[in-house]
Amino acid sequence: DTGVSQDPRHKITKRGQNVTFRCDPISEHNRLYWYRQTLGQGPEFLTYFQNEAQLEKSRLLSDRFSAERPKGSFSTLEIQRTEQGDSAMYLCASSLGGRASGIWDEQFFGPGTRLTVL
Amino acid sequence: AQRVTQPEKLLSVFKGAPVELKCNYSYSGSPELFWYVQYSRQRLQLLLRHISRESIKGFTADLNKGETSFHLKKPFAQEEDSAMYYCALTYRASKIIFGSGTRLSIRP
Numbered sequence: 001d002t003g004v005s006q007d008p009r010h011k012i013t014k015r016g017q018n019v020t021f022r023c024d025p026i027s028e029h030n031r032l033y034w035y036r037q038t039l040g041q042g043p044e045f046l047t048y049f050q051n052e053a054q055l056e057k058s059r060l061l062s063d064r065f066s067a068e069r070p071k072g073s074f075s076t077l078e079i080q081r082t083e084q085g086d087s088a089m090y091l092c093a094s095s096l097g098g099r100a101s102g103i104w105d106e107q108f109f110g111p112g113t114r115l116t117v118l
Numbered sequence: 119a120q121r122v123t124q125p126e127k128l129l130s131v132f133k134g135a136p137v138e139l140k141c142n143y144s145y146s147g148s149p150e151l152f153w154y155v156q157y158s159r160q161r162l163q164l165l166l167r168h169i170s171r172e173s174i175k176g177f178t179a180d181l182n183k184g185e186t187s188f189h190l191k192k193p194f195a196q197e198e199d200s201a202m203y204y205c206a207l208t209y210r211a212s213k214i215i216f217g218s219g220t221r222l223s224i225r226p
Contacts, residue, residue, distance in 0.1 A: 003161070004161075031212075033212075033213070040127070040218065040219075041218050041219075042122075042204045042206070042216030042217050042218050042219050043162070043204075043214075043216050044216070045212075045213035045214065045215070048212045048213060055212065056212055056213065058213075091162070106164055107164075107214065108163075109161045109162040109163065110161065111161055112161075
């Protein structure tokens with residue numbers, strides 16, 4: 001499967017614990033995005049990387065959330081001191097990147113990681 | 119603020135009937151509008167974008183800037199069209215703003 005992969009697919013944790021999710025983008029894609037989707041809602045943007053640089057962060061990304069893409073390939077999203085409100089599907093997407101700024105390029109989504117905080 | 123509104127959470131139509139999924143947006147500039155689809159147990163995927171003006175799987179969507187709408191239409195629904203549909207916009211080459219989605223159910 002050459003699409004975006006995410007690990008784990010499901011995570012159940014207790015309130016207060018830290019969790020880390022991994023996303024492996026399509027190999028030649030230089031842009032990587034994280035979204036969060038709660039029940040009955042569409043995905044909400046969290047953050048975006050171009051290569052290893054984190055270029056944008058949503059206000060939804062509180063201090064407890066941190067994302068990295070150290071070598072410009074895979075990315076991790078860590079949530080510290082999880083709260084029940086963090087329960088959601090966390091989606092990763094990647095894209096090839098436009099040749100000029102402002103050019104939209106198709107984002108390809110992974111299967112998501114479903115987090116349940118008890 | 120930029121926003122995408124899909125007023126219907128669920129739309130149920132009979133096979134062969136026309137389909138229209140409504141989408142309205144708020145953005146003062148010139149956004150790019152899309153429809154994404156998620157079939158059961160599959161990933162979210164792009165269905166169509168307004169710039170390409172294509173018909174994908176029989177679906178079309180016309181951007182109406184006056185009414186700030188981007189409704190998705192298909193003249194004759196098929197059972198395989200049953201899925202979750204998200205209207206979305208982007209105004210720069212990064213984040214996508216999604217609507218809350220409409221579940222389309224096609225009855226045989």
